[in-house]
Amino acid sequence: MALVPVFPGNIVYAAEYNYVADIANLIFGDNYPGSLVTDTNRILTHKWGWGAPNIDDQVPVGVLIEADRLQLLVEHTNVMLDHVTASDHVIVFSVPANRTDVKPGYLVRAEDLNLVHDKMTNLIQPNDMHATVDPLNASLITATSAIYSRTVPWWQQLSGEHKFQWSTYNDARYFFNGGGQLQLDLEMENGCTAGYYNWSDIINEVGTLTFTWNNTFQSDGYLTPGTSEGKGFYHLTNRYGDGSDPDGVADNEGLLFTSSNVTQTAYIYKNGSAYGYAGMFMDNDPGTGYFSAYATGYHCSTSYVYLGPQPSAYGYTPNSISNYADRRFKLYGKWADDGKEVHFKIVLDDTNFGQVIDGTFTVTPRYLMPDIITINTSEFDVSPDPTYAVIDDFNSANDS
Numbered sequence: 001m002a003l004v005p006v007f008p009g010n011i012v013y014a015a016e017y018n019y020v021a022d023i024a025n026l027i028f029g030d031n032y033p034g035s036l037v038t039d040t041n042r043i044l045t046h047k048w049g050w051g052a053p054n055i056d057d058q059v060p061v062g063v064l065i066e067a068d069r070l071q072l073l074v075e076h077t078n079v080m081l082d083h084v085t086a087s088d089h090v091i092v093f094s095v096p097a098n099r100t101d102v103k104p105g106y107l108v109r110a111e112d113l114n115l116v117h118d119k120m121t122n123l124i125q126p127n128d129m130h131a132t133v134d135p136l137n138a139s140l141i142t143a144t145s146a147i148y149s150r151t152v153p154w155w156q157q158l159s160g161e162h163k164f165q166w167s168t169y170n171d172a173r174y175f176f177n178g179g180g181q182l183q184l185d186l187e188m189e190n191g192c193t194a195g196y197y198n199w200s201d202i203i204n205e206v207g208t209l210t211f212t213w214n215n216t217f218q219s220d221g222y223l224t225p226g227t228s229e230g231k232g233f234y235h236l237t238n239r240y241g242d243g244s245d246p247d248g249v250a251d252n253e254g255l256l257f258t259s260s261n262v263t264q265t266a267y268i269y270k271n272g273s274a275y276g277y278a279g280m281f282m283d284n285d286p287g288t289g290y291f292s293a294y295a296t297g298y299h300c301s302t303s304y305v306y307l308g309p310q311p312s313a314y315g316y317t318p319n320s321i322s323n324y325a326d327r328r329f330k331l332y333g334k335w336a337d338d339g340k341e342v343h344f345k346i347v348l349d350d351t352n353f354g355q356v357i358d359g360t361f362t363v364t365p366r367y368l369m370p371d372i373i374t375i376n377t378s379e380f381d382v383s384p385d386p387t388y389a390v391i392d393d394f395n396s397a398n399d400s
Helices: 014-028 067-083 110-124 126-131 169-177 194-206
Strands: 138-142 148-150 157-165 181-189 208-211 216-218 255-258 268-271 274-277 305-308 329-336 341-349 360-370 373-375 378-380 387-393
Touching: 014 067, 014 110, 067 110, 067 373, 067 378, 110 126, 126 169, 148 157, 148 387, 157 360, 181 194, 181 341, 194 329, 208 255, 216 255, 341 360
Parallel strands: none
Antiparallel strands: 138 360, 148 360, 157 341, 157 387, 181 208, 181 360, 208 216, 255 329, 268 274, 268 305, 329 341, 373 378
């Protein structure tokens, strides 16, 4: 329970008002404008602030607080309540009943300031509610020019990168502190090789990945969950840690998420009356119906019909499927350009298996942009939107 700033029944003086105004600035303004991405304990301090101009929290001691000052606090608090996911959306004073504003020229009563204080400290601050956004007050935007894909068959590794950027590090802070999110949709489709079905089983189960100020998490709907490292914007360093950094060290420093492995054991095909399964290298002998998937090429006959992951139904017991079960998609992240940029790296490694993967693998970046909310002179606004660009589109020298 937060301390009551003023004893009920008293009028409000500057010291009590300054105390509450400073809390409003912590959330709505910015008490850490000199923040640097290299600061230690970023997640404890940098997570505060939406970037609005700070209100005066240095009113001289002894000054009586009048209605205009409290009214601005009320408007700030109402914007906070509307913006976040809390269900309480407006301050209502009890005296007079159902009053929602502070009349001009009136001295401010303790009960009025205490109610504002209570909303901030008991609703907005706890559990980092300030870093959430009501879905009705945000827009999900597809980064259309940053969509990238691989359509050429591959059998060793794919590595792709894209980035989001802001004008300053503080602009990036305000975006995430205000509930902004960076999202990633993955899709694998239109393939027919054994490698394709193994990888599409992994990729299509990942669904959407969401990156926030303090976490990276997977959308619902998966059969088996991947593993999040519990890292968000304020955990990033300037290294991926996958071995591609200038130091060459592979310590997973920037690892954000690892998918589950193959959840299906094999895949059944039918060609006329002949059945075959695709979960390992197979022969293309017409008598068996097995199809081929070799490191130097592949063959997918249009006469083969994919029947799904049910080998036991036809008496097949693939003895090498477990050998291919440890494929995993990985997502890495880092900051760049003094914290003004967030980079993501996507890695699919099939080096140990060498199965040909055909079809199309597509990455669609999106971001959740909090909407502007204005009440009189109080305005929540973390615009402009971040910009974005593709760095590596899965078709460079490190992809094969």
